[in-house]
Amino acid sequence: MLKTLYTRLSLGLFLLLLAVGLLYTFISLYSLRGYSASVSQALHQDLAQTLVSDRNLVSDGGLNPGALEELFSLYMAINPSIEIYLLDLDGAILSYSANPTQIKRNHVSLTPIHQLIEDRSLYPLLGDDPRSHDRQKVFSVTPVPSTDNPQGYLYVVLRGEQYDAAETMARGGKVLEMSAWALLVSLAVAMVGGLAIFHLLTRRLRSLTRLVAEFENSDKRQPLPSHHPSALQHSHPSEASVAHFSNTRWRNKQPVVRDEIDYLGASFDDMARRIASQIEQLKEKDAQRRQLIAQVSHDLRTPLASMQGYIESLQLRRDRLSPEEQDRFLTIALKEGRRLSRLVDELFELAALEAREKQPVPEPFPLAELVHDVVQKHRPAAYESQLTLSLSGDPELPLAYADLAMTERVLDNLISNAIAYSPAGSGINVVVGQTGGEPEVCVKDSGPGIAEQDLPHIFEPFYRGDASGDSGHAGLGLAIARRIMMLQGGDIRVENLATGGACFCIRLPVKAAFSPGVINT
The missing domain is CATH 3.30.565.10 (Histidine kinase-like ATPase, C-terminal domain)
Incomplete structure (x- = not known):
């Protein structure tokens, strides 16, 4: 199943796209949450100050407790997404609009409060959430009763616990469904496009693979069928196709190499031609070896037979041969022996030279x-x-x-x-x-x-x-x-x-x- 390069590339692409999609979803949700917080704080950065002025929380230079209680009750009913807290100058919680059983803090940090008061453009700026020991949320804040005479702070958590519950419900419902469909559609489109691109990119490689397989199954000497992929041309590995190859791909004495596949194809062409040429050379050398053995046998046999014949004649007819004839027989036998010796010496000398055992000393x-x-x-x-x-x-x-x-x-x-x-x-x-x-x-x-x-x-x-x-x-x-x-x-x-x-x-x-x-x- 996973033996082909195309299948492995497809599986790798799928896993890569899946990982990228999941990472993109996580980053998108995280970024969307931060973006939503920034928008919420930017839109409601003056909410606390507006509440103070609209609800008449300040009366005769001080806080109006009745108006504050009325404010808590009203906004718990009409806008449960916000939570209102009254803090003293040290950040201690004096009063609030939430259920007392849900308050986990009795003190919030004043550092983000002072930063937002000094620069209203710093958002999203997170402050402590009184309903959690470690969670922080965007907020709006204003000194009360006034900036010139601060006695505490009206601290408004813009995305309260009810907002979180509603957001979680929405995220678990329609938002996640839309995100999932968007992810699936994107993955499907990217997968189809990637597979098409891989198919085009591996087309020449598949053609080269088929060519190598055909060459492997051939006798390495006969021409293979011509293959003409887009850039992999004229892959003829035999001697019979060298002329055609030379007149096309090698017309300019250099192969057209545009990428690694072209280089691989050109290298295979050259390798196949050399293998075919070497096979032909081996056949020729084998024929020469056979001919050499026959010639050596003949050239060794001729003087040996002549020398043996004259010596045998001398041995058998010594008593009937004159001294002159005996000398002639011995002279001929000696001549053939020298000829045989010279031939053997030349054979050894030629073998030593071909094996490079005998090296020149220049x-x-x-x-x-x-x-x-x-x-x-x-x-x-x-x-x-x-x-x-x-x-x-x-x-x-x-x-x-x-x-x-x-x-x-x-x-x-x-x-x-x-x-x-x-x-x-x-x-x-x-x-x-x-x-x-x-x-x-x-x-x-x-x-x-x-x-x-x-x-x-x-x-x-x-x-x-x-x-x-x-x-x-x-x-x-x-x-x-x-x-x-x-x-x-x-x-x-x-x-x-x-x-x-x-x-x-x-x-x-x-x-x-x-x-x-x-x-x-």
Whole structure:
């Protein structure tokens, strides 16, 4: 019953309105009572003085006892709402118009009496009620026989006990009935208006809730039906709807956020798109993992089977093989063993780089000197392959800020690949320079180049294009090179040369710009 936000808001509104209505009723009745007292005292502030003059209470400079008794009797009959008391100068009650059994005081405080005599505008001003030990009421008062010759005070309680009884009866009857009806009508109108407002305010929230429920029950990859609340638009959580979402809500690259619900909707849109994208990435990674396992199994099985075959042949036919054939078998088996060892090493190195277990230790160093040493190291291999390995460019480069050993590993890989794929009699040119103030090295070979369809995948593990042939490489070297460069905050790229061949370039950061990269596997 109370599970929905709308129901809880409605109940909260009802309780709030009920509390406000009761508080308003209490304040209104209290204020009305004070207002009525103020009006009564303002209208009758001269009543005591009028009684003295109209009823001839003063005769020959003194009080007329007979006229006073007549006044008490008369006003008890014609106006029972007032009570008349005669006080001395100390506030003691000398005479009164009430039933003697009902008088609880024999003395009243003179402080409010003096205040009202001095300033007639002070109302409501309450004085002691002789019929109660603690109650106070509005009053009218005048000195008698005169202000210049006061011998006492005529003290008139304007709202006596009979007035209180009549007011209580009226309040318990028609006044309370009217107040109750007014309260109920006000609560009903406010409740209906509040419910309508809550319904409008929670409409977008209900739509968002339905959208979240549909997304929860979906496969997180298929597009959900389009929902278009007034401000919550285009909540499509799947990859298939990202394009539509981008063309509408994100047209200005920022969502239209007017309040918390819009922000919540925009956050859900972004979360749903990311979840869908991550699910697709997980599927793609799972497929790549399966493919990787298959490729690793194949690449490990090939040299292992070759090595095992030659060793078994040598063991079974040793007595029938000449020394030259035995040496050839051993050489091939050793070559395949080295190939297997290199493949395993590369697999471990790639895994360590992807897991960030192997971190670079950057330091400033002259890149041109490192490139010169690496070129000299590979010149014998180039000479054996009948290739010319040259170094050119501007040696005056800013100091690179990277891991020296990792950078050398990348250069070794690029130059080795260039030697492996360049035809005999051609040349390999290593060029040093800078781009945007950062040192750069480009290795340009004279091989067949890279097919256009292979360029986007050239740095993926185990990827080997059609032009690679059977080079003896597992396709891990460029993947390792890319991860090394990303860890160092650098960059690696490849392009085909117009004259033929491929050009691999690496760019290293300088110290002020160094920022370790994030590997996206």
